[in-house]
Amino acid sequence: MMDETLRAEIEDYMSRRSRNPNSLPPATISVRGYVHVPGRGAENIPPELLRLNPGKYQLTLANIPYRVAVVDQGDERYVMLFNEMRQRQREELFLIYLVAGALIMTLVSAAIGWWLAGRVVAPVATLARRVDKARPEDEVPDVAKGFSSDEIGKLARVFDGYLRRMRAFMDRERAFTADVSHELRTPLAIIQGAVELMEEDDSLDEKQQKRIARVGRAARQMIDLTAALLLMAREKTSDEPVEQECDVCDVVRDVVEAHRYLVSATTNVEIDYRSRPRISAERTLLSIVIANLIRNAFTYTESGSVFIQVDDNCLTVTDTGRGIHEEEIGKVFQRHFKGSTSTGAGIGLSLVKRICDRYGWETVIDSTEGRGTAAQLFFIGNS
Template sequence: MVWDISWRRRMKFRTSLRYRITFAFALIGGTVSFALATALYWLTINMEERLIEETLSAELEDFIGRYRQDPSLIPPSSTLMQIRVMNGHERDAVPAVLRNLDTGLHQVDLEDRSYYAEVRLSGEQHFVALYDDSQIRHRESQYQVFLVIAVIVMILLSAALGFWLAGRVLSPVSELGRRVRRLEPEGDPRELGRDFPPDEVGFLASEFDAYQKRLRAFIEREQNFTADVSHELRTPLAVIEGAAEVLQEDTGLDEAQRTRIKRIARAAREMGEVTAALLELARERRQEQVSGDCDVAALLGEIIDSHQHLLERSEVSVELEILSRPHLPIQCALLRIVLANLIRNAFSYTREGRVHITLNKTGISVMDTGEGISPDEIDEVFKPFYSAQGGEGIGLSLVWRICQNYGWKVQIDSKVDQGTCFHLDLGIR
C-alpha cells in the first residue's frame, strides 16, 4: 500500500504541469545561482591573493629599504607574518622549500603549516616574506559553506516562486477543465469562451464551444437516425414474423418446408432483438431501464432449444446443469442476446464432444470441447468484426458492450484443440 501511494505521487509529479514548471524554475534557479556562486568565489579568491601580494610586497619594500641602511636590523616576526633574509653563506641553513623559490608570490608548506611567500632578490640577498594563511583558509571554508547555503536557498525560493506562478498561470486552465468535466453531451451547450480573457485559455474555451456545437449536431443526427431505424426496421421484421406464422399454419406444407419457415421466423425474431440491442447501445447512456422479471433458467432452456439445429450434422451432446434459478429485475431481450451469442459460439465451433452449460446463483458457464482459441487471439475475440473463421462477426463484441452496460462480467478461458469456457457473472450476490 505504501509503495502504491509513493508510485502515484511520482506519477503525479511526472504528469502534473504545475510540478514540471516548478522543477524547471528550481533547475534554472539552481543553475544560475551555482554559476554566480562559482564566479563570486573565484573573484573573491583572486582578489584576496592580490591583496596579500600587495601587502607582502609593501612590507618587503619597507624592510629592504631599512635593511640597506642598517644591515644589523632584525627581521620582523609575528604570529601571522615574518620576513627572512638569505645571504649567500647562510642559504644552506634555510629550508630547501624557500631556497628554490623564484621571485613573486607562492604558496608553501613549512613546518606543518601553510604560508603565502613573497620573494624578492636584491644583489646576493634573498628576502622572503611569509604570511600564515590558516585564518584565510578557515574564512574560505566558511565562505564556501555560505555559498552552498545560498545556492540551496535560491533553489528553494525558485521552486516556491515557480509553484506559485504555475498555480496562478494554470488556474484558468484548471477552471476550464472543471467546467468541461461538468458538461453533458446530451445537455444544453454552455458558453465557455465568454468567461475567460481573450488569451490562449480564452481561445481554447472558444474552441470547446465550437466543438460542443458540432457534438450537439452529431447527437441530434444520431437520435434522428436511431428513431428512423427503430421504425423502418421493426415494421418489415414484424411483417416477416407474421407471414412466417401464417405459413406455419398451412397444412399443405411438408416437414422440410416447415423447418425452413421456422428458421425464417427464428432469424426474424433474432434480428429484431439485435436491432433493439444496437439501438440501445448506440446511445452513450442507457435510458432508465424498464423493470421486469427475467427467469434465467427458463430463458436459457429456450435459447438452447432454438439453437439445436446448429448441431444436426455433428456428434455433440448438450448438457444443461441448473444449480439455481435466479430471477433478474430486467427485460430478457438483452440477456437473451448475450446467452444466445455464447451458446451459438459454442455450438458453431464444436464438431464433436460436448457442450456443458451450468447455471448457478451467480452466473452462467458455457464450456465446449471445440477448436479453442490461441493465446494471441484471446484478447481479440471481444473486438468488433473479429471472427475465428475470418468472417466479420459482431456477436461477442455485442456481448461485451451489453455486459459493460449492465455491469456484468464475462471471462474466457481457452486452449487450442481442447475447448473454450465462457463465464458470465451476472452480479447476483
C-alpha cells in the same frame, strides 16, 4: 493521405467524365491525371504509365517522385499521379513553422509567465469547474458566461462552440439511429408477419414447414440483433432509467429452446440451475450474450455433451466439441476474426465483448483443440 487524395481525384474525374465525356483530367501542381481509351491514341501519356496494371505504385518521372494510382473502368484506364516532392516540401515547411511556433510560444510564455500566474489561476479554476459540469446535451452552453475577452474567455468560448457542435452531432446521431431503426425494423416485421401466416398454412408439406421455420428463426435473430445494435449505438448515461432485472435462468431456458435445432442427435444437453441470479440489464442484450455462447457450443459439438451451469454470478457453458486452436484463443473477441473452424462472420463474440464492457461483465474462454471449450460469463458489474 496521398492514396486517399488519389482515390478521391479518380472518383471525381470518373463522375465528371460520365456526365461530360470531353471533361479533362486534373492537371495541377500536385495532382495530374490521364485517361487512356483503346483506339484513341495515348500520345500524351508517359509510356512508363501505360505499362502499369491497376493498382498503386511509386514512380520517378523526370526526377520527380510520384505516387501513382491506376484504375480500370470498362475499356477506359484512369491514371492519377500525386507529386510526392510537393507533399514533402509542405511537410517540411509545416514542421519548420511548427517548431518555430513552439519555440516562440515557449520563449514568450517563459518571459511573461511569472506576471500572468496570479491572474490566470482563478479564471482557469472556474473554467475547469464549468467544463467539468458541462454536458453536450445542454440546450445552451454557458461555459463562457461571465468571462472577459482575454485568453481564458476565448478558451471558454471555444468550449461553448465545441459543445454546440457536439450537441448537433448527437442530434444527427439520434435522428440517424431513429431512421435506421425504422428502416430495419419495418421489413423485418413484415418478414416475421409473413412467416407467421405461412406457419398457419396446413397445406404446406414438412420440408416447406422446416424451411419456413428456418426463415422465422433467422428473422427473429435479426430482430434481436438489430435491437441490440441500436441499443449499443446509444451512449449509456448515468441519468438513464434503471433497467429492469432479468432472470438469468429464464433467459438461458429461452435461448436453449430457441437454438435446440442446432443440437445433433448424438449430443446430450444438460442444464444445472444451481442458483437463480437476477441482474439489471436489457433482456435483449443479455440474451444476445448468452445466445452466442450457447449457440457456439451447440454448433461446434457434433457429438458428446454440452453442459450449462448457472451460479450466483456466473454462467458456464462447457462442451466437448472441436475446440479452438491455442493461437486463436486471444483473438476470438476481435471484430470480424474467424477461427480456422468457424462458419460465422466473426461478429458474435466481438458483440459479446462490447455488451460485457457496457455492463462491466467479463467473458473468459478456455479451450483445447479437439477436446472442447469452456466459456464463462461473470456478472461482475451486478455482484
